[in-house]
Amino acid sequence: MPSLFGLDRPLLHAVSKLLYLWSRPRVLPADAAQLGLKPELPVIYVLQQRFLPNTLLLNEEAKRLGLPSPLGSLTLDGMPRGRSFFFLARPEPWLSRARPRHSSLLTALVDRACRQRDFDAQIVPVTILWGRAPDKKDSIWKQLFSEDWANRGTLKQMITLVLHGREPLVRFSEAVSLHEVIGDTCDHDTSLRRINRVLRRHFREQREMAIGPDLSHRRTRISDVLAAAPVQAAIEAEARAQGGSPEARAKAERCAREYAWEIAADYSHPVVRVLDRLLTWLWTRLYDGVAVHRFDTVGEVAQGQEVVYVPSHRSHIDYLLLSYVVYHRGLMVPHIAAGANLDLPVVGGILRRGGAFFLRRSFKGNKLYAAVFNEYLHMMIAKGYSIEYFIEGGRSRTGRLLEPKAGMLAMTVQSFLREPARPIVFVPIYIGYEKLFEGRTYIGELMGRPKKKESLLDLLLSVRELKKNFGKVHLNFGEPVRLPDILDAAHPGWREEPQPDEDRTEARPAWLGKSIERLMRRLSTGINAAAVIGPVNLVSLALLATPRHAMDAHQLVRLLDAYRRLAAALPYSPQTQLTGMDGAAMLDYCESLKLVQRQPHPLGDIIHFPPEEAVLCSYARNNVLHAFATPALVASIATRHAAMTRGDLSALSATVYPFLRAELFLRWSAAEFDGMVQAHADALAGTGWLARQEDGRLAPPSLNSEQYVQLNLLGQAIRPTLMRYFITLATMTRRGSGSLTPAELESLCHLQAQRLSLLREFNAPEFFDKAIFRTFIATLGKTGFASLDDDGRLRFDERLAEAAALARFVLPPDASRAILQMTQ
Structure with missing residues (x-):
């Protein structure tokens, strides 16, 4: 090991050994082949800031991956250089903050590239973050000296190393081609600024992926939301509806501010780190393991794009589990759209600081609340927050995916159309539990018991479940869905269209509704595809x-x-x-x-x-x-x-x-x-x-x-599903066209299926789940088998009876006879 930072080889070797006695780096990617480096071109590493432990980590981990040594010799213009790495910024000694400077090596590289146009070099950015390990992070000192957006002097870096040095994150990124960045025309100073700008943007994106965007204070963000033109217009409309007086205007503004405080997250890195430690303990007590599949698909799309995580919704555990997995793989914790029913005393405050923002189940009839929520969501998307929400609207009680709801997706699409500079990519995620935490509660609800409202007492009582073994949990990350691709398929000219009015659903162009329908379908099938x-x-x-x-x-x-x-x-x-x-x-x-x-x-x-x-x-x-x-x-x-x-x-x-x-x-x-x-x-x-x-x-x-x-x-395995279809068709044909509304048919089919389940001992309350009948009845309308008349009743023709008659070809005779007898 050559001399470095004024230290000779033996001393550097000793410092490196000492560092590795303390630290156990987590390196991404684990296989150097994923970087796609060209063996014929020189490899130059770049670190964001000058810090000896970072340099030693870079050297050791590059060797372990089989990459060229950053301390190896490099020859430029016939002059040997003792190393093949540089720093993007260097701190003044000990107490001051880091200030960007042009590295002499980078300057020499740009100079040669400008003089010798066929010269190229691969610049590999290496991000090293301290302070994301899962254990012992609850002290005030560790919270003060963990990773954040503040610039760090050498003294603060050393303290961070001591407090958080057990598991640093080392991420090697894909190489930046010097020739491609400089381009065909080369001015030395312009090229130097350009490559520095590219590298600074890269390190900022890497830090955003790991710890989230640079956050301002919650109060400031709420003020920005209230000052936005759509919210101000909604305040004015609310004031006019209340008489238009200055008092009405002040009251509407106070109401909007209360809505914003009710909605907004209050993200806190220290709280996230404490939750990380708590959840590590919790998963160990509850599960035999958390298996994660295909997470690399997220890393491939996260940089430079807005990520929206769309998981299946099976349990309240989903919120915590996904955030934990994302955090432990070096990306920012997503901000989660949580139902207002979870904004409980104490719990709500913790969830807010973990990134949750709250929304009411319905915005209907409250345009001011809708405007505030839409603007808050748009602010998060525009600032680059990753977001998580459940398109099913609620937790599945049967294990099947529920019919997706358009609300959050529509707001996300409209936010993108309003400011389409940063592409949005949706990541469908399958979450599967071998034993479900809320399983017995779900059975009771399917059997007809009223859904219990969430309470702090129930949460405390659920601690009793910690002594049970719930097997493994699986998270499988599906194929990402790019929103621009969905819009292009529905309406290639969407970029030239005027922005749709968020407050008027009836004013949305047909292509927008078609895009949202296509997006809902792609995400639901994408979740199931990742089973x-x-x-x-x-x-x-x-x-x-x-x-x-x-x-x-x-x-x-x-x-x-x-x-x-x-x-x-x-x-x-x-x-x-x-x-x-x-x-x-x-x-x-x-x-x-x-x-x-x-x-x-x-x-x-x-x-x-x-x-x-x-x-x-x-x-x-x-x-x-x-x-x-x-x-x-x-x-x-x-x-x-x-x-x-x-x-x-x-x-x-x-x-x-x-x-x-x-x-x-x-x-x-x-x-x-x-x-x-x-x-x-x-x-x-x-x-x-x-x-x-x-x-x-x-x-x-x-x-x-x-x-x-x-x-x-x-x-x-599929016959209970087919039997539900036959129950519905038999009921409709027995009652006749125009005799039932969809709601009446749904209720009647639910009761008949419940009775049949008891008689035939299916022992599965999901067999008579109303939501499944609701989906089937809606599909009858979409496929043309039935339609609604002016009175809201279902009309159909002989094709429905023909479809019902096909049951004898797919169901056992005793099953079809039992259904026909019951529906008489």
């Missing part, structure tokens, strides 16, 4: 299909292996993750979680759900039901026919698909779906679950074979 199919999901899928939720252990293991092979042969999407366990390992794992019980028997052990777990496991099955909907539909149809042509299979599947697609957010168009049906039919034939006859028809295996039993169980 994680784990052992609990597959065991639940298999056992819940049996009449008594019980099965021979050896048969269950073989069925689980078959399901896994089927999912591996035809993955639902490229983003879907599949467990690597075989059937026996899956069963052992679920036994260890006490989700299933084994009853010994001389003829073979029986695996069954304990009574209290069967309903809870329906949630885990529903998380991944969409991934098995197509093969299950093929299986359900196949078991109703001695033999069938591929054309018959296509026709029957096509009739059902619009409703399955709407309920389960399946990812294929109608044309694509037929191809998937045929592919799954071939896959089932490959497993022996279907037979290809000489005339090309498909037939199920022998009724006495294990393959038939497995095929029938696979079909059973």
Whole structure:
């Protein structure tokens, strides 16, 4: 190691060893190949600020990644230089702040590039951050000397190293081409300023990704919101509605300020660090692990773009878990749109300081509140905050995705159209729990108990759950969705269009509504595409299909292996993750979680759900039901026919698909779906679950074979869904066209499904969930099977009766007879 900072080689070596006794750096990326460096070009590293420990970390971690040494020799214009790195800024000794200066090495590089036009160098920015480690961060000193936006002198850097040096973050970024930055025309001073500007912007973006934008005081941000033209216009309108007097104007302004205080977050780095330590302890107590998949997709889009995280909403844990994962991977904590019901005493203040901003469930009839909230959201987007919200509106009680709500998405789109300089990219995220914290509460609500309002007491009582084991949690980051691409597809000329009026939904152009609908669909299908199919999901899928939720252990293991092979042969999407366990390992794992019980028997052990777990496991099955909907539909149809042509299979599947697609957010168009049906039919034939006859028809295996039993169980996974459709169609045809409103039909179907569930022992309250019937009824309108008359009643023609008649081709005879008898 050559001399550095005035220290000779032996002393530098000793200092480096001492530093690594104290520090355990976290390095991104873990593989140098991701940087895409060209071996024929020189590599020059740049650090933001001159600090000896940063230089030593850079040297050691570059060597560990197999990169060229930053302390290696570099020759420019025939003159050797003792190092191949420089600092963007250097602090004055000890107490003063860092001031930007032009490095002599950078100056020499620019000088040569201007004289020798084919010369190029790869400048690799390296960001090193201290103070983001998860342990022991609750002292006032650690809070004062953690990473923030203030410039640091050498003394403050040294104190930060002592307090926060256990786990520094070292991020190597993609190289900046010197030739590309300078361009074809070269003026030395202009080029030097340009490359410095590019590097300063890069380090600022990296710091924003890690700790968030440079925040001003909450009071200042609220003042900026109130001073904005749309809010002032709303205040004036409110004042005029109250008489237009100065007193009315003052009252409207006070009301707007109260709204802003009610909404605004109060982000605090010290609180985030304390929460980080608390959550590290909490996850250790609650879960066997938090598995994160495909997070690299976020890192690829975060720099230079506004990131909106759109996770599935299964639990209150979602808020904390996603923020924790993002923070621990070196990006800024997203600001979370939280329901006003969570703004509880004490808890609300903590959540605000963790980045939560609150919104009411409805803005209807309150234009002033809507204007304040819209402006606050726009301010966050314009300033580069990453944001998180749940497009489902509320937590799913069944495990399926809920119908997305347009509210937050529409406001985000309109904010972008107002100021489209910074692109917005949405990241759909699947969150899957093996055991759900609120599971028993959800069951009660589905059974008809009123939803309990959140309270501080309930939160304190939930501490009792900490002694239980909730298995693993999976977060899978789906394919990012760029908002400009959605707008381009809907209306290529959107950039030249005047800004839509935020306050008048009816004034929105058709292309904007179409864009929001397309965006909702893309995000919902993107969440489902990122599903994680784990052992609990597959065991639940298999056992819940049996009449008594019980099965021979050896048969269950073989069925689980078959399901896994089927999912591996035809993955639902490229983003879907599949467990690597075989059937026996899956069963052992679920036994260890006490989700299933084994009853010994001389003829073979029986695996069954304990009574209290069967309903809870329906949630885990529903998380991944969409991934098995197509093969299950093929299986359900196949078991109703001695033999069938591929054309018959296509026709029957096509009739059902619009409703399955709407309920389960399946990812294929109608044309694509037929191809998937045929592919799954071939896959089932490959497993022996279907037979290809000489005339090309498909037939199920022998009724006495294990393959038939497995095929029938696979079909059973989708039959409750098909039965709900038949309940609705049978009820409509029995009552007649124009006899029911959508709300009346929804309520009637809910009661009939509830009764059928009790009679047939489905033991799954999600079977009669009103929201699922609501989606199906809405889809009947969208597909043209029904329409509303002037009185708001459902009208339909003979096509609906024809669709109902198809039930005999997809449902078992006893099931269709039971529904027809009940709907008479």
